[in-house]
Amino acid sequence: MIRDYSDFLPRRASDAGTHADLSPLQALGWQPFFAQQISIEELSATPPVRVVEVHRNGLHALGDGIDTTLPPRADLTVGDWLMLDSSRPRSSRVLERTSLIKRRAPGTDRQEQLIAANIDTAFIVTSCNQDFKVARLERYAALALEARMTPVIVVTKTDLVTNPQSYIDAARAVSDMIDVVALDARGDAPRTELTRWCKPGKTVAFLGSSGVGKSTLANALLESQSIATQTIREDDAKGRHTTTRRELHAMPNGCLILDTPGMRELQLTDAAEGINDLFSDVQRLAARCRFKDCQHETEPGCAVLKAIDEGALDAGRLGRWRKLMAEDAFNSASLAERRSRDKAFGKMVRGIKKLKDVRR
Structure with missing residues (x-):
């Protein structure tokens, strides 16, 4: 029998004010949506864990008192929740997702590539330079809306141009349903402007091309320099691939951040x-x-x-x-x-x- 075990959690993540108010699972993004999918028998036999990092040779997963590496699986991606079967890890059941980011994988075989799962807000990052393209913003926004995430367009490097308003207006024209935030990724602006989406127990992701400031924004919210950054090439404003893997990072307040590698090609499928x-x-x-x-x-x-x-x-x-x-x-x-x-x-x-x- 399927029962709702959300009552067994101390508080709802949306009501929690600080990281200290979260249970170990809530600190990993656990929500009633996932609790409703499990039975008490399954909970005791196979505890829930979340994939927090994807490597070529395995998946790093965390749970309540659990820190383990799982064998790679094509049907799993960073952010996924699964019921851990310790004796048969490959048979661990994947819980239904609140959202899923996927694309057509590069190449000619038209395979699907899973990017991330269970993301609440997608920050679509662009910058006030040659990288800014309305068509690319629309592509990411369609991906986010299809995945049932809240898309927010973040226009960075406003300090590098004399008239950032033209970029802001173009971003707002993408859709009247999508908020647009313009800022300098350095300093306190990310923490003040993006806070309302970065609540304890929530998961946010930065999407966009290399060099637009995704890692700089993530570091500002994390209040650290744990994610490496690089400057763009001056001749064409192209970014260098700095982030090489998809990994969840915890903010001091208990919000989780996914910093993704820049995608040179984003082909939509089932969108x-x-x-x-x-x-x-x-x-x-x-x-x-x-x-x-x-x-x-x-x-x-x-x-x-x-x-x-x-x-x-x-x-x-x-x-x-x-x-x-x-x-x-x-x-x-x-x-x-x-x-x-x-x-x-x-x-x-x-x-x-x-x-x-x-x-x-």
Whole structure:
């Protein structure tokens, strides 16, 4: 029988004021959502642990009085909660996630790559230089919305330009549902501007290209220099890969921070809902088109094209929506086809084994 064990925890993480108020599991991000998935029998036999660090040769996991290394698994990523089976670690059950960041892995085989799980807030970091690209911000924002996280755009290095407002305005145009914070990552600004998302027991992640200041922001919140940083290349404002692995770090107040390596390529897959949420303005206009299957190209009575002609919608935004939808459809279809082939292959193998058993 599944029961809610959240009552067994001292306090809800959202109500706790300091790190000292958290239980050992709450300090790792444990929430009632996870407690509701387990039974008392499972809790006593297989205690919960969270993956806090991913290495090529294993997974570092922590729990209440537990510090262990697990064998690598393709279905696990940093931030995951699982019920630890000490005798058979590979059989440990993964708990349902509150959120999951994934992308189409680089390469031609169109595999999925899991980036992080159970993140509450995604700080999408960009900077006031050549790195700033609206299309990239939209891509990360769609990823965050699809993953059911709260996206926040953080514009850094405002001290390096004479007019940071143009960057801020462009970031705000991404979506009226997303908060935009502009700051200098050095000093006290990160702690004062980002505090409302960094609550005890919560988990936040910094996403973005290399060199935009993700690690500097993380260090400011951690009040340490535990994460290495590097300056960008002056000729093209490109960052150098400093963070090489995905790892959770604990803030003094009990919030957990994930500093991720910069991703040169972020291909969306299974993200149609996130894209539609991000481009809700386009969706609202499309609902007013004369034809339900309107492609917004040359059709009469197209509300989207009319909005572009009247200056109410930017043509570039429509083009970026089309690109993301086409990319997601292609990658998602490819993954669905691969899953179908895997299912058919498994069925064939089971049939062969069954035939061999009959012959014996």
